[in-house]
Amino acid sequence: MTAEQLISDIIIPLRTSDTGEEALGIMNEFYVRHLPIVNQHELLGLLSEDDILDNDAEAAVGGYNLSLQHPFVRTKDHLYDIIRLVADHQLTxxxxxxxKRHYAGLITAEDLLRHFAENGTFREPGGIIVLEMVRQDYSLAQLARIVESENAVILSAHVQTFQESPRIEVTLKVNKQNITNILASFERFDFVIKATFNEVEYFDSLRERYDSFISYLNV
Incomplete structure (x- = not known):
């Protein structure tokens, strides 16, 4: 999945002549706190809500000093690169x-979340297993062999690291809802099972997080 496949053309970019008040109106309408400023096809920068509050809201945004240093992605950039930049700069x-560095469109944080929510990996029935281990013990190949020994496969895997700690959490989604035998196999290999979820619990959790995120954008 690349950036060009996630572009939304619903939100029209700002012009340099647009005022801060007009920008705030668009932000409120689409539940975002960032909007691009475009002149013809050239991306001039990304305006934040804080930039408007730090300047004269009745003035044209073309005269603002922008706090963000031109964060953008290219059409061929991978989904993971997009997520990294969004997280690093706390962008909506x-x-x-x-x-040619011509403006091609906008990707919102809601677009990214919706992509994951609608991804086939999330839709396919299965179970969720969260393992805790130290970094040097992590081997996806080994985890896959254990899961496959119970006639199942790993649909997705996510690794969460912790700052200044050798500990990691590995979240696996497998294609079986009854994961009792898989859990027993992990325990035989001395893996620490931190949490498990069945399909209903997992999607309820995902929906709750999605609703919380939308509520946050609405604030």
Whole structure:
């Protein structure tokens, strides 16, 4: 999945002549706190809600000093690169440019979350297993062999690291809802099972997080 496949054309970029008040109106309408400023096809920068509050809201945004240093992704950038930039800069939207650095569109944080929620991996029935281990013990190949020994496969895997700690959490989604035998196999290999979820619990948790995120955007 690349940036060009996630672009939304619903939100029209700002012009340099637009005022801060007009920008706030668009932000409130689409539940974002960031909007691109575009002149013709050139991306000039990304305006944040804080930039408007730090300047004269009745003035044109073209005269603002922007706090963000041109964060953007290119059309061919991978989904993971997009997520990294969004997280690093705490963005609610990120501009996309083509190889000539012409503005191609916008990706919102809601678009990213919706992509994961609608991804086939999430839709396919299965069970969730969260393992805790130290970094040097992590081997996806070994985890896959254990799961496959119980006639199942890993649909997705996510590794969470912790700052200044050798500990990691590995979240696996497997294609079986009854994961009792898989859990027993992990225990035989001395893996620490931190949590498990069945399909209903998992999607309820995902929906709750999605609703919380939307509520946050609405604030």
């Amino acid at each position: 939207a990120i501009p996309v440019v083509d190889e």
